């Protein structure tokens with residue numbers, strides 16, 4: 001690493017994308033050290049394995065999915081991995097998502113109680129529970145409906161049954177969670193997959209960030225060809 005350059009910081013989410021992301025990261029030469037996998041460790045920032053391509057030139061931080069975008073947009077991390085749901089929800093001008101990693105596939109959808117389908121159709125105002133207030137408001141605006149969003153951080157599926165909201169906007173993959181909670185998907189707002197994200201300014205000023213983007217592009221292409 002050049003003496004004047006600090007290591008890059010690469011942000012990864014703690015949650016479900018991580019298992020799928022690790023093999024891709026490895027193909028791109030981003031390999032966290034052993035402490036990263038130690039369940040007893042409370043550390044949040046990790047070195048890269050010494051014998052890996054990035055070695056001391058990069059640190060890996062593990063944060064909540066929404067916070068990956070925040071760290072990268074503010075330049076506290078130069079790059080990271082996050083779902084396109086999060087990228088679109090924040091729409092940070094300083095954040096660029098150049099590589100679709102083809103993992104973490106799901107969709108952001110509207111759902112309502114299966115037994116009351118269509119009951120609120122035609123309403124000009126709806127209460128909707130979601131972790132995605134911006135995408136929810138925009139979607140309903142396009143439909144000519146004013147959505148009052150009740151922001152929840154999980155377990156959205158409980159909201160209609162308990163009178164908190166008449167609809168929810170949440171991620172759907174198999175549809176199992178909706179079904180088990182008596183809800184039905186009524187429309188898809190956004191197809192979702194995980195993206196490599198970078199800070200725009202860092203991409204312009206640090207050639208290592210451009211090299212990282214290229215490494216991930218190649219890793220995804222090689223995986224698709226395999």
Ligand SMILES: Nc1ncnc2c1ncn2[C@@H]1O[C@H](COP(=O)(O)OP(=O)(O)OP(=O)(O)O)[C@@H](O)[C@H]1O
Nearest residue numbers: 013014015016017064065066083104105106171173
């Ligand atoms: N059911 C799903 N199937 C596939 N991908 C999903 C699914 N649910 C979420 N994702 C993707 O994984 C990302 C992170 O999801 P998850 O909520 O598990 O992460 P997390 O880091 O545990 O989040 P939190 O900050 O809420 O704890 C989402 O932003 C989305 O892109």
Ligand SMILES: O=P(O)(O)OC[C@H]1O[C@H](OP(=O)(O)OP(=O)(O)O)[C@H](O)[C@@H]1O
Nearest residue numbers: 154155170171172173174175176177178
């Ligand atoms: O269609 P399915 O395959 O059932 O997946 C959908 C569920 O997955 C996500 O939750 P997650 O399991 O990540 O838990 P969370 O409530 O902590 O976000 C999402 O919020 C749904 O609840």
